[in-house]
Amino acid sequence: xxxxxxxxxxxxxxxxxxxxxxxxxxxxxxxxxxxxxxxxxxxxxxxxxxxxxxxxxxxxxxxxxxxxxxxxxxxxxxxxxxxxxxxxxxxxxxxxxxxxxxxxxxxxxxxxxxxxxxxxxxxxxxxxxxxxxxxxxxxxxxxxxxxxxxxxxxxxxxxxxxxxxxxxxxxxxxxxxxxxxxxxxxxxxxxxxxxxxxxxxxxxxxxxxxxxxxxxxxxxxxxxxxxxxxxxxxxxxxxxxxxxxxxxxxxxxxxxxxxxxxxxxxxxxxxxxxxxxxxxxxxxxxxxxxxxxxxxxxx
Amino acid sequence: xxxxxxxxxxxxxxxxxxxxxxxxxxxxxxxxxxxxxxxxxxxxxxxxxxxxxxxxxxxxxxxxxxxxxxxxxxxxxxxxxxxxxxxxxxxxxxxxxxxxxxxxxxxxxxxxxxxxxxxxxxxxxxxxxxxxxxxxxxxxxxxxxxxxxxxxxxxxxxxxxxxxxxxxxxxxxxxxxxxxxxxxxxxxxxxxxxxxxxxxxxxxxxxxxxxxxxxxxxxxxxxxxxxxxxxxxxxxxxxxxxxxxxxxxxxxxxxxxxxxxxxxxxxxxxxxxxxxxxxxxxxxxxxxxxxx
Numbered sequence: 001x002x003x004x005x006x007x008x009x010x011x012x013x014x015x016x017x018x019x020x021x022x023x024x025x026x027x028x029x030x031x032x033x034x035x036x037x038x039x040x041x042x043x044x045x046x047x048x049x050x051x052x053x054x055x056x057x058x059x060x061x062x063x064x065x066x067x068x069x070x071x072x073x074x075x076x077x078x079x080x081x082x083x084x085x086x087x088x089x090x091x092x093x094x095x096x097x098x099x100x101x102x103x104x105x106x107x108x109x110x111x112x113x114x115x116x117x118x119x120x121x122x123x124x125x126x127x128x129x130x131x132x133x134x135x136x137x138x139x140x141x142x143x144x145x146x147x148x149x150x151x152x153x154x155x156x157x158x159x160x161x162x163x164x165x166x167x168x169x170x171x172x173x174x175x176x177x178x179x180x181x182x183x184x185x186x187x188x189x190x191x192x193x194x195x196x197x198x199x200x201x202x203x204x205x206x207x208x209x210x211x212x213x214x215x216x217x218x219x220x221x222x223x224x225x226x227x228x229x230x231x232x233x234x235x236x237x238x239x240x241x242x243x244x245x246x247x248x249x250x251x252x253x254x255x256x257x258x259x260x261x262x263x264x265x266x267x268x269x270x271x272x273x274x275x276x277x278x279x280x281x282x283x284x285x286x287x288x289x290x291x292x293x294x295x296x297x298x299x
Numbered sequence: 300x301x302x303x304x305x306x307x308x309x310x311x312x313x314x315x316x317x318x319x320x321x322x323x324x325x326x327x328x329x330x331x332x333x334x335x336x337x338x339x340x341x342x343x344x345x346x347x348x349x350x351x352x353x354x355x356x357x358x359x360x361x362x363x364x365x366x367x368x369x370x371x372x373x374x375x376x377x378x379x380x381x382x383x384x385x386x387x388x389x390x391x392x393x394x395x396x397x398x399x400x401x402x403x404x405x406x407x408x409x410x411x412x413x414x415x416x417x418x419x420x421x422x423x424x425x426x427x428x429x430x431x432x433x434x435x436x437x438x439x440x441x442x443x444x445x446x447x448x449x450x451x452x453x454x455x456x457x458x459x460x461x462x463x464x465x466x467x468x469x470x471x472x473x474x475x476x477x478x479x480x481x482x483x484x485x486x487x488x489x490x491x492x493x494x495x496x497x498x499x500x501x502x503x504x505x506x507x508x509x510x511x512x513x514x515x516x517x518x519x520x521x522x523x524x525x526x527x528x529x530x531x532x533x534x535x536x537x538x539x540x541x542x543x544x545x546x547x548x549x550x551x552x553x554x555x556x557x558x559x560x561x562x563x564x565x566x567x568x569x570x571x572x573x574x575x576x577x578x579x580x581x582x583x584x585x586x587x588x589x590x591x
Contacts, residue, residue, distance in 0.1 A: 012413045015494035019409035020421070022402040023469070026462025030440065031428060037439035048442065102325070110578060111333045114340070117574055117581075121523040122541040123563035126548060127343050130556060135355040137342060169336065176582055229432055232525040232541075236548060255434050260530055265438050272435040279432055 041269035048263055059270035069271070071246035072254040075160060079250070080227045083167040088219055090171040095178035096208075109179065113172035124166070125236035129153065132162040153237060156247035163233055163248060174219040181215035182208070210295040217294045221286055228279055231256065251275055347564045351557030370565070373558035376547055379535050381562060384543040388522060391453050391539055395521040396514050398460030399468055403513060404506065406463040407472030408498050412484060422473070428466045433526070441530060455531045456524075460517075468513045475509035476502060511580045519570055540566045 017024075042059060044052035063069045094112060098105055118124050131137040132152035139149035152158045185208065193203045234242065234250040242249030242257070255275065259268030338360075346354045347369055349362045357363065374381045409415075410422050444455040463469055479502065487497040503510075525541040532542055544566060547559055574581065 012494060013415040016409045016413040016415040016418075019405045019413065019494070019498075022461060023406040023409075023421070023425075023463040026402070026459065026464045027424065027428075029443075030459045030462055030464045031431070031436060034436040034439035034443070035431075037442075038435055041438065048445075097325070097329070102322075104326070108329055108333065109582065110574075111337060113582065114574065115336060117519060117570060118340075118567060121567065121570075122525050122544045123566045126544060126559055126563045127339055129548075130346075130355075130560070131339055131342075133355075137339070140355075225430055225432075229434070232523075235525070235529075236545065239549065252432075252434055256526075256530075259438050260441075265442070269435075269438050272432070272438065276432050276435040279430065283430060 038269040038272060041266050042273050043270075044266045046264075046266040046269075048265055052266065055266070059267050060274075062267065063270070063274070068246060068249060068254060072242070072249045072251045075242075075247065075249055076228060076230075076251040078160060079164060079167070079230065080224060083164040084220070084223045084227050086164070087168045087171045087223060088174055088216070090168060091174035091219070092178055092212075092216070094171070095175045095182060098175075099179060099182045109172075109176065112175055116170040116172035119166065119170035120232055122232060122236055125233045128162060128166055128233070129237055132158075154244055156245040159237070159244060159247040163230070163237060166233055167227065167230070174223060177219055178212070178215060181212050185211045213294040214296060217286070217290050221283060224282060224286070225279060228252075228275070228282075343560055344564060347557070347561040349557065351555075354556050354560065369557035369561035373547075373562040373565075376550075376555070376558050376562070377535055377538075377543060379538075381540075381543065381565070383536060384538050384540045385565075387453075387537065388539040388541075391456055391528075392518055392521045394453070394457050395460045396517045398457060399465055399513055399517045400510055402461050402463035403465060403468040403472055404503065404510065405498075406469050407476055408502055410469070411473045411476035412481075412502070413494060425466045425469050425473075428464075429470065437527075437530065444531070450531055451534045451537045452531075453537075456527055465517070468517070471512065472506065472509045475506060479505050508580070508583070511577070512583070515573060515577050515581055518573060522569060 041052060043054060043056060045055045045058070046052040098108055102108070115124075129136075133139075134151035134154070136152070138152065142149040152162050189207050189211070190203055193207050198206060229252055230250050231252040234248045234253045235256070238244075238248045238253075240253075240257075240261075242253050251271075252275070255268050255271045258264045258271060341360050345360045345362055348365050348367070349357065349369075350364055350366050351369060353362070353364065406425075410418060410425070440455070444450065447454075449455055459465075483501050483505070484497055487501045492500065523541065524539075525545070528539045528542045529545065532538055535543075535546070538546070544559070544562060547555070547562065
């Protein structure tokens with residue numbers, strides 16, 4: 001290395017530290033220290049007024065016997081396992097339909113994308129309350145065909161389903177990503193497959209699907225992480241209670257209740273850490289399993 | 300099923316009439332589906348203009364009577380008019396945009412272009428923090444900000460934006476800068492510009508598409524954000540629009556449905572305007588972040 005290029009490296013290094021002042025402060029004050037602090041609080045009893053009191057594993061033992069904790073785990077898992085695959089299936093199906101050189105693509109794409117843009121707002125959650133309520137839109141529709149519907153939100157067996165429908169309704173943003181992915185698949189591959197005698201179905205299963213697996217994987221990771229953290233919709237639909245009968249008690253809503261309604265911040269920190277570990281494990285599993293089904297084109 | 304399969308699938312040429320019939324069927328199906336998807340939104344818009352007592356009795360989308368009463372009542376439903384909440388939301392949103400543009404572009408330039416020892420480590424941390432659930436940080440952050448006496452101010456919402464904690468945008472900008480030809484930087488360096496001048500005069504102007512995408516998504520996410528304002532803002536005069544809507548829900552009565560719809564609709568208007576104006580960037584933004 002010449003002295004001249006070493007000079008530039010040092011100069012770049014010094015400049016980098018100036019450029020990175022905001023990031024380094026943010027990493028320290030907004031991420032790293034709070035992360036460690038909440039790990040510490042997870043092993044304490046803390047109500048914000050009195051100093052934290054070390055209780056060892058008590059918070060984690062409490063979870064084992066906490067029915068609401070298990071209810072929130074169940075609700076969140078059902079939501080993730082049902083709504084994410086359904087949402088991605090809709091996204092992929094519509095992307096495939098729209099990709100076929102259809103006129104009016106821009107119009108359809110915008111129309112399907114609009115719900116994604118609005119879906120996480122309080123306003124849409126309010127709309128959902130009225131659609132699935134006692135005298136809501138759905139029951140008015142059912143009345144037309146002579147079926148008398150009860151409130152979908154008051155019934156513990158259907159309340160979660162309304163939120164699953166809401167998540168599926170926002171399939172537009174993964175659809176846009178799928179559309180971009182489909183455009184990357186070279187025409188020659190389809191031609192080659194056709195020359196080899198592959199029909200439309202085999203072209204789909206042997207060209208489209210394998211080449212789209214990285215995009216499917218990306219969408220799956222993104223939507224799964226997002227679904228684990230659903231809060232706004234559950235809070236508005238149930239008025240912050242997670243009811244009826246804990247049927248919409250999403251995990252993050254339970255963390256909020258413990259931390260910011262009951263001010264049991266030690267327990268809430270323990271719950272939050274369990275969530276983080278769960279998301280990390282699920283994401284790691286996704287990456288491990290992806291070796292067997294995601295195709296990156298060079299193997 | 301055939302017509303549902305992939306884009307550039309080459310099928311044997313069908314007779315023109317058959318092809319046209321297939322296209323008509325497909326458009327009809329798609330339009331019905333669009334109508335079904337959008338119906339709830341249309342119903343919301345129309346209901347906001349119906350007399351409150353008719354909203355739940357008339358599910359149709361052609362009201363027998365139009366009125367602005369819901370907007371008038373809703374505007375003053377809480378102990379402050381909604382104009383206060385809109386101004387609050389706007390202040391928070393604009394400041395968040397400024398914060399993200401400033402801090403994320405500085406960070407991204409350093410990570411993408413400057414050589415320094417911790418570069419790979421820093422980039423890995425940025426990537427990992429995209430997946431970090433906010434809930435694991437929020438309790439200590441709340442304790443920290445409340446001890447500084449900043450509850451019911453906007454600092455807890457804004458300080459993180461000025462410290463490049465929206466790792467997603469850092470990542471987006473890094474990926475964008477990497478597509479810019481390095482020769483431009485080198486030319487500037489040879490002309491004697493240091494890293495700061497190169498960043499300001501060469502890289503930043505070329506980053507415009509990434510900056511626009513960041514602006515749009517920061518706008519939408521901040522405008523819709525509910526969890527953080529819910530925790531920090533407890534006084535009505537400090538409410539942002541989503542928190543104000545939430546407290547309207549809490550005091551909902553039968554006649555309140557109309558007001559709720561009217562105010563909910565108004566809360567979506569800025570996003571709809573953004574959607575109409577910046578659609579091209581929005582779609583491109585999602586598509587490119589999806590593909591790196």
